[in-house]
Amino acid sequence: MINILLALLTIFFIILIGILPFRVMYLFSDLMYFVLFKVIGYRREVIAGNLKRAFPGSDEQEMNLLLGKVYKNLTDIIIEGIKSFTMGRRQILKRHRIKNPEIIEQSRAQNRSIIGVTSHYCNWEWGSLSASLQTDYNVVAFYKPLSNRWVDKFLRWSRSRYGTTLASIFETSSTFEKNRNQPTIFLMAADQSPSKREAGKAYWVDFLGIRTAFLHGPEKHAKLNGHDIVYVDIQRERRGYYSLKLSVLAENVGQLPDGEITRRYAKKLESIIRQNPANWLWSHKRWKLGGHNGRKDIGGGILS
Numbered sequence: 001m002i003n004i005l006l007a008l009l010t011i012f013f014i015i016l017i018g019i020l021p022f023r024v025m026y027l028f029s030d031l032m033y034f035v036l037f038k039v040i041g042y043r044r045e046v047i048a049g050n051l052k053r054a055f056p057g058s059d060e061q062e063m064n065l066l067l068g069k070v071y072k073n074l075t076d077i078i079i080e081g082i083k084s085f086t087m088g089r090r091q092i093l094k095r096h097r098i099k100n101p102e103i104i105e106q107s108r109a110q111n112r113s114i115i116g117v118t119s120h121y122c123n124w125e126w127g128s129l130s131a132s133l134q135t136d137y138n139v140v141a142f143y144k145p146l147s148n149r150w151v152d153k154f155l156r157w158s159r160s161r162y163g164t165t166l167a168s169i170f171e172t173s174s175t176f177e178k179n180r181n182q183p184t185i186f187l188m189a190a191d192q193s194p195s196k197r198e199a200g201k202a203y204w205v206d207f208l209g210i211r212t213a214f215l216h217g218p219e220k221h222a223k224l225n226g227h228d229i230v231y232v233d234i235q236r237e238r239r240g241y242y243s244l245k246l247s248v249l250a251e252n253v254g255q256l257p258d259g260e261i262t263r264r265y266a267k268k269l270e271s272i273i274r275q276n277p278a279n280w281l282w283s284h285k286r287w288k289l290g291g292h293n294g295r296k297d298i299g300g301g302i303l304s
Contacts, residue, residue: 010151018086022240029072029079037071043283047071050282054208054273069278073122077281080240081125085158089133092162096123096130096242103246104135104185107228113137113184115222117249118232119191119269120281123242127187127232130244132163139164140175141187176221186227190218190265193288202289203262208270213289219261222253229253229261231268236279 017025036042047070051063058066087095098104107114114137118124128141141159145168146152156166164187167175176186194202194213202213222229229250235243249264250256273280 010148011154014082014085017082018084022083025079025083026076026239029075032075032078033071036075037068042071046285047282050286051277053210053287055277056209066278070280070282073279074281074283076239077123077125080123084126084129087126087129089162092126092129093133095240096126096244098130098134098244098246100246101134103230103248104137106248107230108137108183111183113179113186113225113227114230115218115227116185116187116230116232116246117190117218117265118187118234119189119272120284121191121269121272122234122236122279124189124234126242127234127244128159128164128166129162131185131187135185138179138182138184139187140167140179140184141165142167142169142172142175142189144169172217172221176225180225186221187232188218190215191269191286192284193286196289199289203259205259205263205266207266208273210287211290212266212287214262214266216262218265219253219259222250222261223256226254229265231265233268233272 017028020028037044044067048063048067051058051066051070055063055066104114116131118127128139128143131141132139141164143155143159143166146155160166179186192215194215198215199213201216203216203219204211204213206212207214218229221227228248231247231249233245233247235245237243247268249268250261253261
């Protein structure tokens, strides 16, 4: 009963906030920025620690300026995530647009499925809504289920209302198998740190000057199923408007050496982050498995 009540309150709050116009919602974002950054310092130690590790040459003034921009991006993404529950098709297509859909058609012409790898950069939240509106492919987006099953059901309904199928990250293998016989785009955010349980399977590559563990899933399933790997680069054109540029990371994946797909992904992500580091989600513990600024390799995984 408590879970149901909490779910109803959460859903009511989401809808109440979500029906507000964007210009009003961004006022909430500005207020949230002030509270999270200036007042309570939400995960400030983690964010600042990650930034200092990735950009050790930055002085205090540069770091403080970057830190503020990181929080502005974070609060906009939170507000836009809430707004996504009430956005119509036209709004989604207007604000989250693929610039070069011909990349998708190249794979479609050869009847091959695609693993669309992205990252927690700019607004990845709208991807499960926009992708199925811009392609004839079957679209599957992987996500981590919420602990409250009622809120989770609401999330699944909302994110799949325009045709995308949401699949649990705990059912990844069975989801690929289930969609084996139809051309499908599988959306996977691949920049999270593997858990300690997954550390032995992780690929360790150089990323932002640090030996970093990456999830093995995208590369594993691409090779098992012969799927193309396409990077989805999400860039903010202006507040609330994003362009998605697709680039092929790998075709004929079975011919590539072990770890090559992950190396290409890490290299692509690093180049994007270095152009505008404030837009990445620095609030997660990216190097919780360790990481050294080029000083030595770390065991326990597959070294590049």
